[in-house]
Amino acid sequence: MAVGHGHLPEPVAALIRARAAVPNPHLDVESYDPEGDLLVLNLGPQHPSTHGVLRVKLYLDGEVCIKAVPYLGYLHRGVEKLCEKLTYVQITPIVDKNDYVAAFSNELAINMGFETLLGVEPPPRAQHIRALGAEMQRVASHLLWIGTFGLDMGGALGGGATLFMHTFRERESILDCFEVLTGSRFHYNTLQVGGCRHDIPAGWETLVRQTFATISARIEEYESFVRTNAIFLARTRGVGVVDAELALSLGVSGPVLRASGVDYDLRRDRPYGLYRELKVNVATASAGDCQARFEVRLAEMRESIRLVNLLLDGVPEGPINVLKAVKLPGTVKPKPGIGYAAIESPRGELGTWVVADGSDKPYRCKIRGPSLHALSLLPYLAPGQNLSDIIVTLGSLDPIMGEVDR
Amino acid sequence: MILGNPWVHGGVVGFVVVNFLMVTFAWSVWFERKFAGRMQNRPGPTEVGPFGLLQPIADLLKLLQKQDIVPDGADRALFNLAPPIGAILILASAAALPFGPGLVAADLDVGVLFALSITSLMVIPVWMAGWASNNKYALLGAMRAAAQAVSFEVPLLLSAMVPIVLAGSFSIADIVAAQSGYAWFALWPPGPGLVAFVLFFLTSLAEANRIPFDIPEAESELVAGVTTEYTGMKFGLFYLAEYVHTLVASLLATVLFLGGWEGPFVDGPHWMIAKALGLYAFIFWVRWTLLRYRADQFMALCWKVLVPTSLATLVAAALWKHLS
Amino acid sequence: MSIDLSHFDLVAENDIVVVPVDKLVDVATYLRGQGFEYFVYCCAAHYPASESEPDRALVEYRLRRLPAEDVALRLWIPSSDACPSLAGLWQAADWQEREQFDLVGVRFAGHPDLRRIMLPEDWPGHPLRRDYAIDTRHFPWR
Numbered sequence: 001m002a003v004g005h006g007h008l009p010e011p012v013a014a015l016i017r018a019r020a021a022v023p024n025p026h027l028d029v030e031s032y033d034p035e036g037d038l039l040v041l042n043l044g045p046q047h048p049s050t051h052g053v054l055r056v057k058l059y060l061d062g063e064v065c066i067k068a069v070p071y072l073g074y075l076h077r078g079v080e081k082l083c084e085k086l087t088y089v090q091i092t093p094i095v096d097k098n099d100y101v102a103a104f105s106n107e108l109a110i111n112m113g114f115e116t117l118l119g120v121e122p123p124p125r126a127q128h129i130r131a132l133g134a135e136m137q138r139v140a141s142h143l144l145w146i147g148t149f150g151l152d153m154g155g156a157l158g159g160g161a162t163l164f165m166h167t168f169r170e171r172e173s174i175l176d177c178f179e180v181l182t183g184s185r186f187h188y189n190t191l192q193v194g195g196c197r198h199d200i201p202a203g204w205e206t207l208v209r210q211t212f213a214t215i216s217a218r219i220e221e222y223e224s225f226v227r228t229n230a231i232f233l234a235r236t237r238g239v240g241v242v243d244a245e246l247a248l249s250l251g252v253s254g255p256v257l258r259a260s261g262v263d264y265d266l267r268r269d270r271p272y273g274l275y276r277e278l279k280v281n282v283a284t285a286s287a288g289d290c291q292a293r294f295e296v297r298l299a300e301m302r303e304s305i306r307l308v309n310l311l312l313d314g315v316p317e318g319p320i321n322v323l324k325a326v327k328l329p330g331t332v333k334p335k336p337g338i339g340y341a342a343i344e345s346p347r348g349e350l351g352t353w354v355v356a357d358g359s360d361k362p363y364r365c366k367i368r369g370p371s372l373h374a375l376s377l378l379p380y381l382a383p384g385q386n387l388s389d390i391i392v393t394l395g396s397l398d399p400i401m402g403e404v405d406r
Numbered sequence: 407m408i409l410g411n412p413w414v415h416g417g418v419v420g421f422v423v424v425n426f427l428m429v430t431f432a433w434s435v436w437f438e439r440k441f442a443g444r445m446q447n448r449p450g451p452t453e454v455g456p457f458g459l460l461q462p463i464a465d466l467l468k469l470l471q472k473q474d475i476v477p478d479g480a481d482r483a484l485f486n487l488a489p490p491i492g493a494i495l496i497l498a499s500a501a502a503l504p505f506g507p508g509l510v511a512a513d514l515d516v517g518v519l520f521a522l523s524i525t526s527l528m529v530i531p532v533w534m535a536g537w538a539s540n541n542k543y544a545l546l547g548a549m550r551a552a553a554q555a556v557s558f559e560v561p562l563l564l565s566a567m568v569p570i571v572l573a574g575s576f577s578i579a580d581i582v583a584a585q586s587g588y589a590w591f592a593l594w595p596p597g598p599g600l601v602a603f604v605l606f607f608l609t610s611l612a613e614a615n616r617i618p619f620d621i622p623e624a625e626s627e628l629v630a631g632v633t634t635e636y637t638g639m640k641f642g643l644f645y646l647a648e649y650v651h652t653l654v655a656s657l658l659a660t661v662l663f664l665g666g667w668e669g670p671f672v673d674g675p676h677w678m679i680a681k682a683l684g685l686y687a688f689i690f691w692v693r694w695t696l697l698r699y700r701a702d703q704f705m706a707l708c709w710k711v712l713v714p715t716s717l718a719t720l721v722a723a724a725l726w727k728h729l730s
Numbered sequence: 731m732s733i734d735l736s737h738f739d740l741v742a743e744n745d746i747v748v749v750p751v752d753k754l755v756d757v758a759t760y761l762r763g764q765g766f767e768y769f770v771y772c773c774a775a776h777y778p779a780s781e782s783e784p785d786r787a788l789v790e791y792r793l794r795r796l797p798a799e800d801v802a803l804r805l806w807i808p809s810s811d812a813c814p815s816l817a818g819l820w821q822a823a824d825w826q827e828r829e830q831f832d833l834v835g836v837r838f839a840g841h842p843d844l845r846r847i848m849l850p851e852d853w854p855g856h857p858l859r860r861d862y863a864i865d866t867r868h869f870p871w872r
C-alpha cells in the first residue's frame with residue numbers, strides 16, 4: 001500500500017486505511033511508503049511531554065501516525081548491574097530511583113523479593129507501616145499523574161499548568177507526611193529486609209489524617225472536572241482504547257488494565273503482607289479509553305484514602321524489624337535459590353526476581369516494572385491516531401522512564 | 407481631526423497608539439504572570455521592583471542578551487524577516503482603531519475591514535517562520551496555523567458584519583456613533599448582537615492563537631510550534647505580535663459591540679481602554695483555565711457550529727434592520 | 731496448585747517447571763491455550779563456565795492465568811545455543827526478550843526484531859554477564 005503523491009487520490013482515503021489497518025508495530029515502512037513521503041518525526045528525547053527522556057520515532061502521514069517506534073534507554077543507569085555489586089541492605093536506596101514518583105513501592109517490592117528468599121516475614125507493626133506508606137504513595141503518585149496529564153492536554157502555559165499546580169499542592173502535603181516519617185521527601189531509604197528502618201513518630205497519625213481529609217475533599221474538584229469539562233471529555237473519550245486481550249498479552253497491569261475491564265489487582269488476587277487481612281475494593285472501568293483510565297485512578301485514590309484511614313486506626317505496638325537492627329551492611333545471606341515477589345505499585349505489578357548464590361549480594365536481580373509493559377502498548381495504539389492524541393494516550397499510560405529504562 | 411494636517415495627525419496619534427500598545431503589552435505580561443500565579447497558589451514575579459513590576463524590563467533585557475541562533479539549513483532571509491513583519495503588521499492594524507472621537511490615526515471609511523484584513527495577514531509571517539525554520543515541529547505548527555486562519559476568517563468576518571449591518575456603515579466611527587445612548591450592539595438588539603459578540607470574541611481568540619484554540623503552538627505536542635527555533639528578540643517579536651493581536655482583538659470587540667468610548671460620567675478613551683483591558687483580562691482567565699482542543703475537533707467546531715450560527719445571526723440582524 | 735504437564739513428561743513443582751529447550755514452544759503454546767494469557771516477565775541470568783558445566787544462561791518465563799495461577803518455565807541455555815522466542819505467543823515477549831538479549835546476551839531464535847533496547851546499538855558486550863566487570867572502564871568512557 002503506497003501513500004506517495006502519485007498513488008494517493010485523496011488524503012482522506014489514506015487516513016481511513018491507516019485507521020482501519022490492524023496496528024502492526026513491525027510495519028515495514030519501506031514497502032508501505034516506497035517514495036518516502038511520510039514525515040519522520042522524532043518525538044523526544046527532549047520534548048515537553050514525553051515524560052522524561054522517551055524517544056518515539058513517528059512516521060506521520062499529515063498528522064496521522066502510521067507507525068510509532070519507541071526508543072528506550074536514555075535513562076538506563078544499570079540498576080540491575082548495580083544490584084549485583086551491592087549487598088542486600090545497600091540495594092534499597094538504589095531502587096528508590098527507579099520509579100522516582102513512587103519510591104516507597106520500589107523499596108517494598110525489592111525487600112519483599114529478598115524476604116521471599118530469606119523466608120522471613122516482617123512483624124505486624126512493620127506490615128502496617130509498609131501498607132500505610134504504599135497507599136499514601138499511591139495517592140501521591142496518582143496526583144502527580146493527574147497534573148502531568150493536564151499538562152499533556154493544556155500545556156505548561158495554560159489551563160493544564162493550573163491543574164498541575166493544584167495537584168502538586170496536595171502531593172506536597174503527602175510528601176511532608178513522608179518527610180516526618182522517614183526524613184526525606186522522595187527517596188526514603190526506609191524499608192529494610194525484615195521490616196522498616198523508621199518507626200512512626202509521635203503525632204504523625206494526626207498529621208496524616210488531616211492531610212488526607214483535605215485531599216479527600218479536593219478529589220471532588222477533580223471529579224467534577226472529569227464529569228463536566230467539555231474539552232477534557234472531547235480529548236479523552238474514545239481516545240487510545242486499549243483492548244483487554246492485547247493488554248494481558250503485553251503484560252500490562254494496574255490502572256491501565258483495570259480501565260479495560262479486567263478486574264485484577266494484586267492486592268486482592270495475590271495478597272501480600274497486610275493485604276491478606278485487608279479487603280480492597282478494586283475499581284474498574286470498561287471503556288478502556290483515556291477517560292476510563294482517569295476515572296479508575298480517581299477511584300483508586302479514594303480507596304487508598306479509605307485504606308489509610310483504616311490502617312491508622314489499628315497500628316499495633318511491637319518491633320519494626322524481625323532481624324536484629326542491621327547496623328552494618330552485608331549481614332543478610334539468603335540460601336541459594338530463586339525467588340519472585342510482586343506488589344501492586346501505583347502503576348501495576350512491580351516485581352522482583354532474585355537469584356541468590358549464598359553470598360551477601362544477589363547473583364542476579366531483575367526488576368519487573370509495570371511502566372515498561374504499559375509503554376509497550378504505544379506502538380499498538382499510536383497508528384491511526386492524530387499527533388495530539390498520541391501525546392494524550394502516552395500520558396494516560398503513565399510511563400515513568402526511570403522504571404522503564406532502569 | 408485634532409491636528410490640521412492628516413499626515414501630522416496620523417503620525418502623532420499613530421505614535422501614541424503604538425506606544426500605548428507596546429507598553430500595555432509589556433505590563434500585561436506582568437499582569438498575566440501575577441494573575442496566573444494567584445490562580446495557581448503561587449505569588450508570581452516578586453523579585454524585580456515592587457510587586458515585581460519591573461519584570462517586563464528584566465524580560466526585555468534578557469531577550470536582548472540572548473544569543474541569536476539561526477539553525478543550519480534555515481532560509482536565512484525568510485527566517486529573519488518573519489518576526490518583524492509579524493510585529494509591523496499587527497501594529498499597523500491599530501491604525502484604523504479610534505480611541506475617542508477623532509482620536510484615530512487614519513479615519514478610514516472601511517476601518518473594520520482594514521483592521522480585520524491586516525490582522526488576518528498575520529498568517530503570512532507565521533507560515534514564513536514555519537517554513538524557513540527547517541524544523542518539523544515549526545512546519546506542522548505553521549500548517550495548523552494556516553488551516554486555522556483560513557477557517558476562522560469566515561465566522562470572524564460574518565460576526566463582524568452584524569454591527570456593520572446594524573450601523574449601516576463600514577466606518578468604525580459611525581459604528582460607535584450608532585451605539586450611542588447605551589444601545590450597545592452586544593445588548594441591543596437582544597439576541598443577534600450578543601451572539602455575534604460571543605462569536606467574534608471566540609473567533610478572535612482562535613485568530614490570535616490563544617487557548618483553547620492555540621493548536622499552532624500546542625507546546626505539549628509541537629514544542630513551541632513556529633517559534634521553536636527562534637531565540638532572543640526574534641522570539642520576543644513573535645511574542646509581542648501574539649499579545650498585541652489579542653489586545654487589538656479586544657479593542658475591536660469593544661468598538662464593534664461594547665459602545666467604544668461611551669461610559670458613565672465622561673465619555674473618552676479611558677472607557678474604551680478600560681473595556682478593552684477587561685476583555686483582555688478575561689482572555690487571560692480563559693487561557694489559564696481551559697485545556698486545548700484537538701485540531702480536527704476545533705475545525706469541526708468552526709465549520710459545523712460557528713459558521714452556521716454566524717450566518718443565522720447575520721440574517722437575523724439584517725431582518726431586524728429591515729423591519730425597524 | 732500446579733498445572734498438569736504430564737503429557738510433556740514434565741512436573742510442575744511450586745509453579746516452577748524446568749523445560750528442555752526443544753519443548754519450550756510446545757509447552758508455551760499449550761499453556762496459552764489453557765488460558766495463561768498474562769505474560770509476567772522473561773528473565774535471564776548468566777552462569778560462566780565451571781568445571782562441571784559449560785558457559786550457560788538461565789532463562790525464566792513466568793505466565794499467569796488470572797487471577798493468581800502462575801507457572802514459571804525455567805530453561806538452561808548453553809551459550810552456543812539460542813533460546814526459542816515466545817514473541818509470537820505473547821506480545822510482551824517482544825520487548826522482554828530484547829531486554830534480556832541486550833543485557834544478558836541470550837539470543838532468541840525466531841524473534842521478529844532482536845535489537846538492543848536499553849543500550850546504544852554499538853555497545854560492545856552485554857553488561858549483565860558475570861564476566862562484564864562493573865569496575866573497569868567501558869565504552870564510551872574507555
